[in-house]
Amino acid sequence: MIKYLGSKRLLVDKITSLVGRACEQDSTILDLFSGTSRVGHALKRAGFRVLANDHNAYAHTLAGCYIQADAESVLVRAKSIIDDLNTTKPQPGFITHKYCEESRFFHPDNGARIDAIRDRIDTLDLDPDLRAVILTSLLEAADRVDSTTGVQMAYLKSWAPRAHKQMTLRVPDVLPAVPTGRCQAHQLEAIDAAKKLTGDVAYLDPPYNQHSYLGNYHLWETIVNWDRPPTYGIACKRTECQQRKSDFNSKPRIEPALRAVIQSLDVDTIVLSFSDEGYLTRDQIIHMLSARGRVAVIENDHPRYVGCKIGIHNQSGKKVGTVGKTRNKELFFVAGTGAEQLGEKKKDRQTTILA
Numbered sequence: 600m601i602k603y604l605g606s607k608r609l610l611v612d613k614i615t616s617l618v619g620r621a622c623e624q625d626s627t628i629l630d631l632f633s634g635t636s637r638v639g640h641a642l643k644r645a646g647f648r649v650l651a652n653d654h655n656a657y658a659h660t661l662a663g664c665y666i667q668a669d670a671e672s673v674l675v676r677a678k679s680i681i682d683d684l685n686t687t688k689p690q691p692g693f694i695t696h697k698y699c700e701e702s703r704f705f706h707p708d709n710g711a712r713i714d715a716i717r718d719r720i721d722t723l724d725l726d727p728d729l730r731a732v733i734l735t736s737l738l739e740a741a742d743r744v745d746s747t748t749g750v751q752m753a754y755l756k757s758w759a760p761r762a763h764k765q766m767t768l769r770v771p772d773v774l775p776a777v778p779t780g781r782c783q784a785h786q787l788e789a790i791d792a793a794k795k796l797t798g799d800v801a802y803l804d805p806p807y808n809q810h811s812y813l814g815n816y817h818l819w820e821t822i823v824n825w826d827r828p829p830t831y832g833i834a835c836k837r838t839e840c841q842q843r844k845s846d847f848n849s850k851p852r853i854e855p856a857l858r859a860v861i862q863s864l865d866v867d868t869i870v871l872s873f874s875d876e877g878y879l880t881r882d883q884i885i886h887m888l889s890a891r892g893r894v895a896v897i898e899n900d901h902p903r904y905v906g907c908k909i910g911i912h913n914q915s916g917k918k919v920g921t922v923g924k925t926r927n928k929e930l931f932f933v934a935g936t937g938a939e940q941l942g943e944k945k946k947d948r949q950t951t952i953l954a
C-alpha cells in the first residue's frame with residue numbers, strides 16, 4: 600500500500616481486535632476517513648462487511664480496490680490487464696513535463712511510463728471495481744519509485760535510489776467477498792457519509808492537525824482524476840488545494856465538525872483514533888463521545904516521526920537543537936455498546952472506563 604501520513608499500518612491488528620471485541624461477527628463497520636483503506640481491508644479480511652468513505656478521489660479509488668471489489672469478480676481480469684499494461688511503450692505527457700522536468704517527483708523514464716499507462720487505462724472499458732483495482736496498481740507502482748520522503752509537498756534534491764528502478768505494476772491484494780453483504784466505497788464529506796451510511800460500528804480516523812491530505816497527496820489525486828489541472832508552487836500542486844480544505848485540518852473548525860459527525864452516526868459503537876498531539880484534547884473527545892454512553896480510552900505508545908530522533912539541523916547539516924519528545928500516544932476511544940462490552944471483559948489493563 601502507498602506511503603501515507605497517519606496510516607494505521609502499525610496499529611491495524613489492534614484496531615481489528617478492538618472492533619472484533621466490540622461487536623458481532625456479522626456486523627457492518629463504517630470507516631469514514633479511510634485513507635489507504637488498510638484498516639477496512641483488515642476488517643474485511645476478518646469477515647466484517649465494510650463501508651469505506653473518504654472525500655479524496657485517490658482514497659476512494661483505493662477503497663474501490665481494497666474494500667468494494669471482490670477477488671472472485673475482478674482478479675483474473677485484473678491480472679491479464681496488468682500484465683498487458685506492463686508492456687506499454689513509454690510516452691512522455693503531463694506527468695513527465697510537470698513532475699519530472701518542472702519538478703522532480705519521478706525519474707523521466709518512469710514519468711513517461713505513468714503517462715502512457717494512465718492514457719491506456721482510459722481506453723479500456725472497465726467497470727468501476729476493475730478500474731479501481733487497475734488504478735490502485737498504478738498508484739502503488741508509482742509510489743514505489745517516487746523521489747519524496749512520503750509526502751508530496753516537496754521532492755528530494757537528488758534522486759532517491761528507488762527512483763532509478765523501472766516502475767512495474769503488481770496485482771493488488773484484493774479480498775474475497777464477505778458473506779453478510781457487499782462492501783462499499785464512497786467519496787463523500789464525512790458529515791454526509793455519517794448521515795447516509797448505517798452500520799453497527801463506526802471507525803473514525805480524522806486528520807488531527809493542519810496537514811492537508813489533498814496537498815500532501817496531490818499527485819495521486821491528479822493520476823486518478825487525469826484532469827491535467829492548473830498547478831502552483833514548486834511542488835506543482837493542484838490549484839484546488841488552495842480552495843478545497845477540510846474542516847478537520849482547522850483548529851477552530853475540527854471540534855464542531857467532529858461533534859456533528861458523532862451526533863449524526865446511526866451506529867451502536869464508535870471507535871475513534873486520535874493523536875495526543877492533535878488539535879483536540881483527550882477531555883474534549885471524551886466529552887463529545889459521552890453522549891453515546893460509556894467511553895473507554897486505550898493508549899498506544901508510538902515512536903515519533905524519524906526527524907525528531909535525528910534532531911534539529913541547520914542548512915549546512917550542523918546540529919543546532921534537540922527535540923524533547925521522541926514518543927507520542929495514539930489514543931483509541933470506544934464509545935457506546937462496544938465500550939460496555941470492553942468494560943465487562945476487563946481484559947485490557949490499559950482500558951479505562953470513564954463515563
Ligand SMILES: C[S@@+](CC[C@H](N)C(=O)[O-])C[C@H]1O[C@@H](n2cnc3c(N)ncnc32)[C@H](O)[C@@H]1O
Nearest residue numbers: 605606607632633634635654788789804812845
Ligand atoms: C488519518 S487519515 C486516515 C488514515 C487511514 N485510517 C489509514 O490507515 O490509511 C485521514 C483521512 O481523512 C480524509 N479526510 C479529511 N477530511 C475529510 C472530510 N472532511 N471528509 C472525509 N474524509 C476526509 C483524508 O483524505 C485522509 O485520507
